[in-house]
Amino acid sequence: MTIIHISAECYPVAKVGGLADVVGALPKYQNSPEVSSQVIMPFYNNKFTKENVFNTIYSNQISLGNTLVNFNVLTLKENKLEFDTFFIDIPELLFKDYVYSSDDTERFLSFQIAVLDWMLSWEKYPDIIHCHDHHTGLIPFMLQESYNYEAFRKIPNILTIHNAQYQGWFPHLKVGLIPPFNFNHVGLLDWGGTINPLAAAIKCAWHVTTVSPSYMEELKLAANGLESLLSAESDKCSGILNGIDSHVWNPETDHYIIKNYNIKTVKAGAEANKKYLCDTFNLDFEKPLFAFIGRLVDEKGSDLFPEVFKLALEKNNLNILLLGSGNSFVEQQLEALKKDYIGTYNAFIGYDEKLSHIIYSGADFLLMPSRVEPCGLNQMYALRYGTIPIVRSIGGLKDTVTDISKKDGFGICHNNATVLEITNAIDRGINLYNDQPKYKKIRKKIMEIDHSWDVSAEEYIKLYNSIN
Ligand SMILES: Nc1ncnc2c1ncn2[C@@H]1O[C@H](COP(=O)(O)OP(=O)(O)O[C@H]2O[C@H](CO)[C@@H](O)[C@H](O)[C@H]2O)[C@@H](O)[C@H]1O
Known part of the structure; x- marks a missing residue:
């Protein structure tokens, strides 16, 4: 069976968030003597593409409306990834030092057309086409409706929704950019009076998955406008929980962290990493x-x-360290807080893969008070590194973290994303930390939880077989 994953992100080539982690891991775990799982993604101008050498295996032009656009298909000269990866190089649109921007309609539409045009030249077509998020959401529509791709009509295709908040909307004025199709079916592209690639994919894909079972149920109630569509299509929808790449995320071998450790050596290992964080960010090692x-x-x-x-720092009984970027108003507020809590608070505004690994290993608790969390990988990384997750029980967080008050519980859960509930949850964390025997017992217990991809990768294979 040949499976083709089509995605805007794939770790370690290009990562903005969790989508990259999933697409960079799932194919590895799907590959077997019977299965060849491969990735097609855009060719960006980033660190990975600068540091690697590529071969051009195909060149052609696509029509984007009335414009002819050149594209190449590249492969790695020396592929160190554990799956075949193909890169769509569209110099004037995709080859940028960012993944997402304001002209994404043209960028990702040209990517999707180039993928399908190139596939037409293959001697043997794939058995499964697996699309991820709205950036590839017009592929199920084009497979079903575009005259150019009639040869692909019988290939089962799947859409995985990693995040339904973003849907890739663009106005009907741009419909001419999509390759010719039966215009009587233009309604398949529409949701709420605009072209909505995620909605089109939900309508046309043979099956739709979300990255956790709870998120699928939640989407029927709140999906940024797509609730009724997901309810109507529920017969072909299911949730499959993400796994983690337990080779990349392994405290015993992780080359990013300061000291490696396993369940037996976690005390010394976690302490060395915490010490590094406290020294680097001027925090108090004695406090959680x-x-x-x-x-x-x-x-x-x-x-x-x-x-x-x-509120939490006023009590002066903990440290807080934040790594992230996004909303500039929030960034400014978090920066401004630094001068008020020197010695117990710090924030690194930006993206830093290495630092993230050190934090997973050196922090005592990881906060995830998400309003929406389709799956969440961070809590699973935290568990593997012996850091106790404090989560709002929603989506995948609900499916993966059990509160310590329950039988076999190992995390701290709260029901609502409010200041009061988050600060209460932090207080519960401090109480747990002060009970060191209990804290250490839980730390060992969470490191034993197995969230590797093995089970979920198999579930996807079963799903492909069932729709084939
Ligand atoms: N500033 C920073 N520096 C370094 N690393 C950073 C970082 N900010 C984020 N990361 C990393 O990016 C990844 C984020 O994963 P999530 O699952 O939390 O997020 P995201 O919301 O992007 O993904 C969406 O897709 C994934 C995958 O399906 C779902 O789990 C999730 O719920 C859904 O919202 C983690 O590997 C994290 O360590």
Whole structure:
């Protein structure tokens, strides 16, 4: 079976968030003697593409409306990834030092057309086409409706929704950019009077998955306008929980962290990493360290942090360290807080993969007060590194973290994303930290939880077989 994943991000080539982690791991775990799982993604102008050498295996032109656009398909000369990866190089549109921008309609539409045009030249077509998020959401529509791609009509295709907040909307005025199709079916592109690639994919894909079972149920109630569509299509929808790449995210071998450790050596290992963080960010080693890593957007509850942090830091019994970027007003507030709590608070506004690994290993608690969390990978990384997650019970967080008050519980959960509930949850964390025997027992227990991709990758294979 040949599976083609089509995505805007893939770790370690290009990462903005969790989409990259999933697309960079799932194919590895799907590959077997019977299965070849491959990735097609855009060719960006970034660190990875600068540091690697590529071969051009195909060149052609696509029509984007009336404009002819040149594209190349590239492969790595020396592929160190554990799956075949193909890069669509469209010099004037995709080859930028960013992944997303304001002209994404043209950028990702040209990417999707180039992928399908190139696939037409293949001797053997793939068995499954697996699309990720709205950037590839017009592919299920084009496979079903575009005259150019009639040869692909029988290939089962899947859409995975990593985040339904973003839908890729663009006005009907631009419909001419999409390759010719039966215009009687133009309604398939529409949702609420505009072209909505995510909605089109939900309508046309053979099956739709979300990255956790709870998120699928929640989307039927709140999906940024797509609730009724997801309810109507629910027969072909299901949730499959993400896994983590337990080779990349392994405290025993992680080359980013200061000291490696396993379940037996976690005390010394976690302490060495915490010490590094305290020295680097001027924090107090003796106090528990609460951390946040992620995009500073409302979905993650980050707008609540300035108030939450002030209230918590006033008590002077903890440290807080934040790594993230996003909303500039929140960024400014978090920066401004630094001068008031020197010695117990710090924030690194930006993106830093290495630092994120050190934080997962050196922090005592990881905060995730998300308003929306389709799956969430951070809590699973935290568990593997022995850092106790403090989460709002929503989406994938609800599916992966059980409160310590329950039988076999190991995390701290709260029901609402409010300042009061988050500060209460932090207080519960401090109480747990002060009970060191209990804290250490839980730390060992969470490191044993297995969230590797093995189970979920198999679930996807079963799904492909069922729709084939
Ligand atoms: N400033 C920074 N510096 C370094 N690393 C940073 C960083 N900000 C974020 N990261 C990293 O990016 C990843 C974020 O993963 P998430 O699952 O939390 O996020 P995201 O919301 O992007 O993904 C969406 O897709 C994923 C995958 O399906 C779902 O789990 C999730 O719920 C959904 O919102 C983690 O690897 C994290 O360490």
